[in-house]
Amino acid sequence: MKSTIMSVSVAILFLELFVVAAMINISFCNGNSYVGCIDSEREALLKLKQDLIDPSNRLASWNTGDGDCCKWAGVFCSNITGHVLQLSLQNPFSYLGGDLREVKAGSNYERSKLGGKVNPSLVDLKHLIHLDLSGNDFEGIQIPKYLGSLENLRYLNLSGAKFAGMIPLQLGNLSNLQYLDLSGTFLSNYDLHVDSLSWLSGLYMLEHLDLSQMNLSKASDWLLVTNSLPSLKVLKLTKCQLCHFPPLLSANFSSLKALHLAINNFDNSLFQYGSWVFGLRNLVFIDLSSNQFQGQIPIGLRNLTSLRHLDLRFNYFNSTTPGWLSKFNDLEFLSVAWNSLQGTISSVGLENLTSIETLDLSGNSKLGGKIPTSFARLCKLTSVDLSLIDLSQDFSQVLDTFSSCGAYALESLDLSICQISGHLTNQLLQFKSLHTLELGHNSLFGPLPPALGELSSLKKLDLSNNMLNGFIPLSLGKLSHLEYLDLSNNKLNASLSEIHFVNLTKLTWFSASGNSLILKFNPNWVPPFQLETLQLRSCHLGPHFPSWLHSQKYLSFLDISNTRITDTIPRWFWNSSHYQELNLSNNQIYGVIPYFDHRPLPYQPFEFGLLDLSNNALSGSIIHLICNGDNKSVIISLKLSKNYFSGDIPDCWMNWPHLQVLNLDDNYFTGNLPISIGTLSSLRSLHLRNNRLAGIFPVSLKNCSSLISLDIGENDFFGSIPTWVGERFPRLLTLNLRSNNFHGSLPVQLCHLTFLQILDVAHNNLSGTIPRCINNFTAMATINSSNQKNAIYYFVTRGNIVFEDASVVTKGLLVEYNSILNLEKFQRILEI
Template identity: 40%
Template structure:
C-alpha cells in the first residue's frame, strides 16, 4: 500500500516541471505549495483532480495561464493563491463556482478592466486580495455585502469613484487596504461601524473632501467599550487568516491616510485611539498645531506627520507616554521643538526626521542619549556653530545622517565620514581640507560649503582599500589643484560633481575606469585640454556637464556612442571645428548646450533624430533621479540653462525640459528644415552665428516651443506665417537680421516685446513702424535744417561714393581672406550686441 501524503511544500525549489513521485499516494493531499518555481509548461491536470485538496498555492511561478479550463473533482478547495504571475483576463469560469472558497489571492498580475462579477458568487470569502493589478472600475456594489470578509486588499490598481457608505456592512473586516488608487470624494463616516478594524490604509488616493477632525473622530468612536488584549498584531500576516485571538481586537491599531488631500487640524480626540501602533497622516494638507493628546498613545511605535502645514511649538508634554516610539517622521512642517537641555526622552528612537523644523541655535542635547538611532535627518533646522564632539560620536552608529542646509561650521574630521551609508553635510559653512571617507559610505555630499585645498589626498590615500562610494558631490566649494589620476579603485562611482570650484588641468584618463558613471558635472572650474578618449568607456553616462571651463579641440565623434545621454553641456569653452553628425545617435538627448564656443560648419540636418526632443507621446519623469538607496539618499540632477535670455536652474522638473542652444559660435549655412520636427523642443537658441537664408516655413510645427532666439545672424525673407501657431511662445528674438515685411498677426506675436524684432526691415505691431506708410518730410522742416537738399545733393553723393569705395575695398580684402572674414563678422556682431545692450 502506497504511503499517503497530506502536505507537500516545494516552495522555491527551482523546479521546471512537477517531478514524478510514483511511490506516494497524492489522493489524500490537502495542502500543495509549489510557489516560487519556474515552470516551463502548463500545470498538469492531475493537480486539479486531487479530490481532497484544500489549499493550492502557485504564486510567483511565471504562469500566464496556470490552470486548465475544465478541472475535475476539485470541489474541496478553500484557499487559492495565484499571485505574482502574469495572469490576464479571462479567468476560467470554474474558479468562480467555488462558493465555499474562503481565500482568493490574485494579486500582482495583469488583470484589468472591471473586478470580475464572478467573485460575487464567493459569498464565503474571508480573504480577497486583488492588489497591484490593472483594474479601472469602481468597487462593485455586491462587494459591500460580503459580511464574512476579514481582509480586503485592493491597493495598487486604478480603481475610481467614491467609496460608498455601505462599506459599513463589512462588519467582520480586520484589514482594509484601498491605497494607491484613484478614489475620490469623502471618506465615509460609516467606517465607524467596522468594530473589528485593525489595519486601515487609504493612502495615495484623491480624497478631496474631508477634514482630519471628522475622520479621526469617527474612527476614535469605533466600539469604545472594547479593549485590545495583545500587541502580537504587529507580527501577524494580516493578508492571511486571522487567529481567534485577533478576533477579540476591537480597536484600530494601524492607520494610514497619507498622500491624500485631507485638511483641517488634528483633533484632540486623536488621544482616544489609545491602541494605535502605527499612524501615518503624511503628505496631506493638515494644518494647525500638534495636539498634546498625542502623548497619550502609549502603544505607538511609528508616527509620520510629514509634509503637512503644521506649525506651533512641540514640547516635552507631547511625548509624555510615548515609551514605545521607534520612528518619528515630521519633516516638511514648520514646527518648533522646545525642550530643556536636561530633558531625557521616554523613548529610544531608531529613526528621526525633523527636516524644516526650528531647532536652533544648538543641536538638541537629548540626542546623545539615543543609543539605538539608525537614521537622523535634521536638514534646514536653523542649527549653527561648531558641531559638538558628542554629536560626531553619535554619527558613528548611524546608517543615514543628514544635517544639510544649516549654518554649522568648523572642520570635519576623518572619523566622521563612517561607517554610515549616506552622509549629507552639504550647504553648511564647514571649512578645511576634505575628510577621508570610510569604505562603507555609499553617498557623500559635502557641497556648497567652504572646503579648500587639493583633492589628491581624498582620492589617492589608501589606494588599495576597496571603495563602495556611489555618489560624490563636492560642488560649490573652494577646492584647488588638479584632479588626480587615482580613479582605479573608485569603480562604483555613478555620480561625480565638482562644479563651482577652482580646479585646474586636464580630466585624468583614469576616469575611464568609472564604468558605472552616470553623471559627470565639472562645470564652472578652470579645467583645460581635450576630453580624454577614455571617457567613451563610461557607456552609462546620462549627464555630461563640462560648461564654463577652457576645454579645447573639437567635439569627439565618440560622444555619439554614449546612447544613454540625456544632458550634454559644453557651454562657454574653446571648442572648435564642426559639430559631428555622430551626435545624431543620441536619441535620448533632451538638453544640448554648445553655446559660446568657436564651433563652425553647418547645423547637422540629422538633428531630427533626437527623438526625446521630437516625440510628443514620450512620457518623462519630472526629474532626473540618479540615486535612491533605501529611500534614504536621493540625488536629483541640477542643471543651469540659459532660456528666455536669462540663466535658470532646473532640478525638480529637469526631466521635462528640452533645450538646444548653439548660440555665439561661427556656424554658417541655413537653419535646417528638419529642426522643425523636434515637436517637444521648448527652447531653441541659434543666435550670434553666421546663419543665412530664411526661417523654415514649417516653424509653426514646433508647437511646444516657449523660447526662440535667432538674433544676430544674417537671415532674410519674411517671418513665416506658421509662426502664429506657436501659442506657448513667451520669448522671441529675431533682432538684427535682414528680415523684411509684415510681422504675422496673432495674439501671441503681438504680445511679445518689440525689442525682439528691431534691426530688421519689419513693420506692424508690436513695432511702431506701420506697414505701407511712407515717411513725408514737410517743406518747413527741410528749410529749418539750414541747407537745400537739391543744391547740395552732388556734394553728399560724391562724399558717400568715396566712403563706400574705401569701405568695400577694405571689406573685400577681409572677405577674400577666410579667417579674417570670420573674425571680422564676429567683431561686428559683438559691436551690435553691445550697442543693443546699452540701448536696452
C-alpha cells in the same frame, strides 16, 4: 536608505503574512502521504497561462509534461487534499529603492512582468485562499468581476499590477477576505476608482486594507464604511484624492494599529471632525504627511501614547515643537519636516524620546538655535535630518553632541544648509556606522581629512557648496560601499586619477563641478563603476573627449561643460545616448552632428530633458538632430547657441511638443523661420539673435502664446511689426527686434505688454511717433534688486537650473547677462 523608518509597518505586514500562511495550512507534518494536484485544477492553470503574456518565461514549469501542478512555480497545494490553495504570481523583482537602472525598459523588473488577461478558469480553483498578482502589467484592463466568486479567498494582492477602471462590486462577496491590497504605484498612469466603498461593508474579517493611489474623490462614504470593519488593523489610503474629513458619531476602530492618510488634500476638518482619531489608544503608526493641515500641531495627538511612528511632514503647521512629545516613550520615528515650525530646537519634548531612532526636523527654516546637548541621551538614534535649519554652530560641537553614545548607532546625518562652519575633523572616526553624511551648502573650510576614508560604511557623502580646499585624499578610494559622492562647488584644486576610484565599484553619482580639479585618466581606463550621474563642470577634463565614458551603460545625467575639451564627439557617444540631461557647452568641440539610423538625439524616455551644446565650434546642419525619426522628444531645453551651424532651420518642430527653451543665437542659419515653430505651444523662451534669417515677422509665432522672452535681433527680418505681437504674448518680459529691417510705425498694441521689462527695437527703419501709452510699461520702473531669487528661470532639474539670459545694448555697449539675469536690475531698458 533609512532602514528603521518603516519598521513598525513592516512588522505588522510580516505578522499578517504569518497569519495568512498559517491559514493556508499547507501540511508538511510527518506521516502525511503526498497528494498531487487535481486534474481539473491543472487544466484551469494551463488555461490561465494560455492568456498570460510571460516575457521572462517565469511560467516555464507550467506544462502538460509535468502533470503535478503542485510543483509548478508559484503554485502551492494542500498536502492533504491536493487542492491549489495559493497562487503567488507577483513580480519577483521590485522597482522600489530608486535604482534608476532597475526601472528602465529592459530591466529585470520590466522583463518579469506578466501581462495579457486573467482567464476565467481561475474560478475553477475553488479552494484558493491566497492570490498575488502584484507588480505585473495588465495594461489598464478592469479587475475581473469573477474574482468575487473565489469565496474562500483570504488574501488578495493586486497592487501595482496596472489594472484600471471601476472596482468591481463583486469583490464585496469575498466575505472571508482578511488582506486586500488594490493600491497603485506612483509610476503608473492607470486609474482605479470607485464612487462608493459600500461593497466593502460585508468584509467583516478584513484586517489589512490598502487602496492607496486609487481615486476616491467621489467616495464620500469612505470613513463610514471603513469604520464598519470591526477587525481592521491596517488602513492605507495614501494619495486617494481625499479632501474633506466627514464627521463620525462613534468610532469602531478599536483594533486599528496603522493609519496611512498621506498625500491627500485634507484640511483642518480632520481635527474638527476627527476627534475619534485621538482616542485610538492602540494606534502605533500614523502618517498624515503631505496634506493641507495648518496652525498648531493638534494637542489631541498627545493621547496616542502607544505611537511608534508619527509622520506630519509637508504640511503647514506653524507652532513650536510641542512639549507633550515627551510622553511618547515608545516613539521610534518622528518627522515634522517641511512645515513652518518656529522658535528654537528645544530640548523640551525631545530629550525624553529615548526610543527614538529616526528624527526629522528638516525644512523648517524658521526653526533655529543650537542642537541641545540633551540630544546626547538619544542613544538609539540611527537617522537625524536637521537640514535647512539655522543652527549657526561649529561642526565640532555638533559631533560632540552625538558622540557620547549616538556615535555607535548613527547611520544617517543630514546637516545640509544649516549655517554650520569649521573644519572636517578626525572626530568623524567615531561614527563608524554612518552610511549617509550630508553637509552641503554650509561654511565648512580647510582640507578634506584622510580620515574620511575610514568611514567604511559610507554610501552617500555630500560636501557640496562649501569652502573646502586642497587635495582629495586617496583614502576616499577605500570607500567600497560609496554610491553617491558630491564634492561640487568648493575650492578643491588638485588632481584626480584612477587610484581615487579603484574600490568605488558601487558609485552611481559623482559630482565635482565648480572646482579646479584636473582629471588624469589613462586613455584605456575602464572604471570600476557604472554611473547614472556625472557632473564635472569647470574641471580640467580635456583636451580629448573622455573615452572612458564609453563604458558607462546607465549614464543619464552628464555635465562636462567648460572642461577644456578640444576634440570631436566620437560616434559611439551619439549612438549610445540615453540622456535625460546632457551639457557639453563652453568647450571647443568641433565637427558635425552625424546622421542617426534610429531615434532623434538624444533619446529621452523620461519626463525632463536638457540638451546644451552651446558655445562650441560645431558646424553643419542640425537637421539630423531635429528631424531624425518619428519619436516625440521630451526635451524641455535645447541650447545650440554660439556655434557655426548653418543652413535652414529644420521644419520638424512638431516632434518637440514639450520644448520650453530654444536658443539658436550666434550661428549662421539662413532662410525663413519654419512654420512648425508655431506648434511649440509650451515654448517660453525663443532666441534666434545674430543669424542670417530673413522674411517677414514670423506669423507662425502667433501660436506660441506662452512666450516670456523673444529675441530675433540682428537678422534680416523685414516688413512691419504686426499688431498681434502685443495681443498674443500677454506674459512677455523681454522683446528684442534690434538690427533688422522692420519699417513702419511702432504698433500701439505693444502697450498691452504690461509685464514687459526689456524692449529693444533700435537700428530698424521704423518711422512715425512713439505711442504715448508707452508709459504703460510700469514693470520697467520696479525697485532695483540684485537678489537672485528674483531671476527668471524655467525649471529646475537634477543639479541644473535653466535661467533666462539676454543681450542688452545700452549706451552703445553690448552686455550679455547669462544665467543670472535679474530683470528687476534693468528697469529702464528701452531702446527705440
